[in-house]
Amino acid sequence: MPEQVHVHPPQELEEGGETTSRSERVLEFGAALLLAAATILVAWSGYQAAKWSGVQSRRYTQANTARSLANRAETMASQERLQDLLNFNRWLEVTTDGNQQLADLYVRRFRPEFRPAFEAWIAQDPLHNKQAVPSPLLMKQYRLADQVKSDHLEVVADLRFGQGKDATENTDDYVFTTVFFAAVMFFAGMSLRFRWSALRIGILVLAALLFIYGIVRLATLPTL
Numbered sequence: 001m002p003e004q005v006h007v008h009p010p011q012e013l014e015e016g017g018e019t020t021s022r023s024e025r026v027l028e029f030g031a032a033l034l035l036a037a038a039t040i041l042v043a044w045s046g047y048q049a050a051k052w053s054g055v056q057s058r059r060y061t062q063a064n065t066a067r068s069l070a071n072r073a074e075t076m077a078s079q080e081r082l083q084d085l086l087n088f089n090r091w092l093e094v095t096t097d098g099n100q101q102l103a104d105l106y107v108r109r110f111r112p113e114f115r116p117a118f119e120a121w122i123a124q125d126p127l128h129n130k131q132a133v134p135s136p137l138l139m140k141q142y143r144l145a146d147q148v149k150s151d152h153l154e155v156v157a158d159l160r161f162g163q164g165k166d167a168t169e170n171t172d173d174y175v176f177t178t179v180f181f182a183a184v185m186f187f188a189g190m191s192l193r194f195r196w197s198a199l200r201i202g203i204l205v206l207a208a209l210l211f212i213y214g215i216v217r218l219a220t221l222p223t224l
Helices: 017-096 100-108 115-122 145-191 197-219
Strands: none
Touching: 017 100, 017 145, 017 197, 145 197
């Protein structure tokens, strides 16, 4: 008696396997896409964080250098101001005593920066005019180049420090986005390990939301 052959339909057709297989492929494709995009953006964020870190170091170094030079110029200006004050007081003393020859000697020893203020002060006839400015050092013509230099360097130092602080914040922001994209890679990769479709979809949705949030943050950050 011939052996009977029983033909069974493929399991995929019996259990709707074709549909399941297609959905699995879609989920795997979505996970792979998220993994690839997140990997690229992790590399980009790390690159930008490294560049902003370099800017931060340079700006802080420039700020420290400018502040050091400003302090040096300030010290020089203080010494020059003290020298002008001493010479002026000595001139005033000998002038009051009537020693014109010695007074002329002190005038010749005045620093070039002090002369315009002294001459403007003398023009007020301060020895007889009670409304005159008390000292040439208080005249608007009295300007010390080192003091101006110090003030300028202080402005530069503040500017460079502010730029360094901004660069630090940009570095931190890029590192923060790197963490988000790393989380996307983790969840997208983990979704491939589960068979339960609902759980896989939930994990991929979470990964997608993190990815979108990271993209939004990344779009707001400056680039170099």
